[in-house]
Amino acid sequence: MSSFLTSRNVADVLGGITNGVIYSLVALSLVLVWRSTRILNFAQGAMAMIATYVGFAVLAPTTSYWVSMAVAIVAGLLIGGLTERVIVRGLYGKPEINPVVAMVGFLLVLESVAAAIWSTGSRGLPTPFSMVDWQLNHKPVALSPFALYEIVTAVVVMTVIAGLFQFTKLGLRLRAAALAPEVSRLLGVRVGRMLTLGWMLSSAVGAVTAVLVASNYFTGLTPTAMDGVFAFGFIAAAIGGLDSPVGALLSGIALGVILQFVGDYLNSNAIILVALGMLVVSLMVRPNGVFTRSAQRRV
């Protein structure tokens, strides 16, 4: 049993899940705004990165990781709301490439501004838990307290979001505004406010994700720290289906595990190439995602 737990394959699975939950969170964040506003937020990673910089600006005076996390989440909420009100609002109902272009431009602005203020150098952030793997019979299990913290945090975030949407009045309104905006307005739902709120939630999820990424000392925090993570998160979301939160979560974890095996058995440079290949193939087979009930586009 103990040799099983420390075997190479189990290590890959555990490591894969640890990475995968991050992709799941990014994917969830993308799904939240896609469902309500039909906009793929290419600036998602950059917005989250800015929130994290803001959060860690209070680290020095407070020396508390948890206060920083809280500040980052609040910053995420604000950034998401502002983005929706200032930029996204002007994009509703425009040709579908306009939001793509605008969000990519915003991504560039955010990354450049971050580099202008905080430089392009990587910041090592404190890690709240040890990143040294636990041992079993003097052999490492591919799971550290920090990895467990990442997984637990992801599960908590997902549970909170799912609970909010499924069991609260606000969640009902949020879902209604996303599914049928006009009907919702006819029932007195303030749809504009719901869309803003959706962007705020998505951005807050992003902020938590970026804090997790940045506290991992292998990556640290840089203005472009989220580019790669965003790419994997997008791939997970697109494979799972941008309309399906559950699909996003599952495919994020599956992607993490598969890619861990690829990196271990093939070559670490092949990881993103394999991910890209999976995306291409899955999009050709199921253009609307594996977990989306296929709906014909209306004529």
Next chain:
Amino acid sequence: MIRVDGLSVSYGAVQALRDVSFEAQTGTITAVLGANGAGKTTLLRTISGLVAPRSGSIALDEATLTGMRTEDIVRRGVGHVPEGRGVIAEFTVEENLRLGAMISSVPLRDGLAQQYEWFPVLGERRKQAAATLSGGERQMLAMARALIAQPTVLLLDEPSLGLAPLVTAQLMHTVAELCTTTGLTVILVEQNAKSALRIASRAVVLYLGRVVADDVAAVVAQDDQLRQYYLGMVK
């Protein structure tokens, strides 16, 4: 009472409504009739603020609705059952109703009980997704969802569309009853003039965005010229 005064609406170069004026009295049903493209749906959408008029005004009792946002108009007691039913198919029956009840001051449980009493079939299916309902059941759900908000005005857009005559009659009966018991004001848009004229007290006939007749329903029902030219009814 709803008063529409000199209402004009255009979509780009196309004028959908031209100088439309009429009143819908409290506690009565006012039928708005006309062929396809007469502007009936546009009229209702303008009343509930989904479409902005180019000129003219709409008033509910003494308050001007023109320029208000849909959400606020609805919160003032104007319920709108849109064309094509507009139930949220992904939601369960009860979720649809809960959404409708959010702006109501009546406790949710009482509101639900009331609707299930009026529409028993919805009670039986309350945990089912609205997508699984039949056309008639969806129409009932759309109506119940509007009624659960306790509106003082109800805008009904083609409730009989695609329904069996028997179901239509049943729905109309429910509507008529609500008007007499609760003082509900109804504006009923219909292409099916016959069934609408049967329960309406007044009828407004639209033709290419203009009011061509505005009279007591019985008079409109007897007017052969109107029936032939504007309502497409055979003698």
Next chain:
Amino acid sequence: MRGVRSNQRIVAGTALGVAAVLASILGVGTARAATAFSIASVAFVAGATLLASREFRHNHPVAARAAISVLAVDVSLVLTAFFSATVDDNLAIGAAMSIVLLGLSFLTGSSGQISLGNGAFMGVGAFTVAVWANHHPTTPIAVVLVLAVVAGALVGLLLGLPATRLRGPYLAGMTLAFAVAFGAVLNLFGTWTGGDSGLQLPAAVNAPAWVLHFFKPGTSSLTTNSVWLVDITIVTAGIALFFMANLFASRTGRAMRLVRDNDVAAELVGISLPRARVIAFIVSAAYAALGGGLWTLINNAVTPSTYGFALSVTILSLVVIGGIGTIPGALIGGLIYAFAANVIAWFTAHTGLNPQGNVASQLNGIIFGGLLVLTILFAPTGIAGFVRRRWAAWRAR
């Protein structure tokens, strides 16, 4: 009336030609031989005269497009003689960028799709040229450039296949993933691509002997090799422009615009949507690869960091700011790119920013990103659209 107008244009064209000849005489000994200017002037006068005739433009559209391309090349070549070597280099870099932008403009203009991976497609061309030149140094550069185009087209085909079924944002996301993956791909084939440090060309590209003989008898090299490369780049851009103008106007091009505007209508008219989309994607990738190949020649080297995601975003900015989906937009974008660095450096110098500081080094991204957002929100047709509207309003007065 029409005749008078044509005559005016002929006079104007001739006057320009004469001015060019005079300029060439003044320029003797400084940069180029008078011969070059004479040829350029004759070509210019001939082209302008032809184009002045509305009948000619109407009856021979292909020839008219060729004439426009020749004129553009002609003017650019003459202009290079007046500028310093640095400015010439900028022009060449910008001309190569114009090719890339033409490709992206065609993709968007014809099929309504967008690519966030054209920087990586450029990289495909850039590395094809470098790798090939290192293994077969004697291959003529025209052939190497064709290879770059082919490589770009092949990768474009591979990534374009899903475009048959995808809608905008999905496709954009996929190309973004490609852009992010490109660095890792280069590393994966590090033995050929030189890994992080990239590749040097084995030898600088020299002008052939006959060119040297013709323009500067008695010397062994053209003023600098870069001048020769500037010429090559501008001529290549002219050829690319000619093909693109025809493609835009062709039946396929018009059919694709139908696809963009309404894909259901296009299907009804009998256009194969999937094929139209993939072709647009391949053309855009091939054009990007050509531009990248030229960059390698101009720089005499290639580094992977040049072809990161940032370049793809810059390309997108240029095409949007210039005017997306149009040929003039692409050319304007190229021109902006040619001098953006200088303008920003000037700006830095005059605002007292520390040129080595964080802010100065990020100005490029802040300005381009900000312009990108503002353009798409408030002037989605870009400079080309703005100018066209002003022009139409002015004519209508």
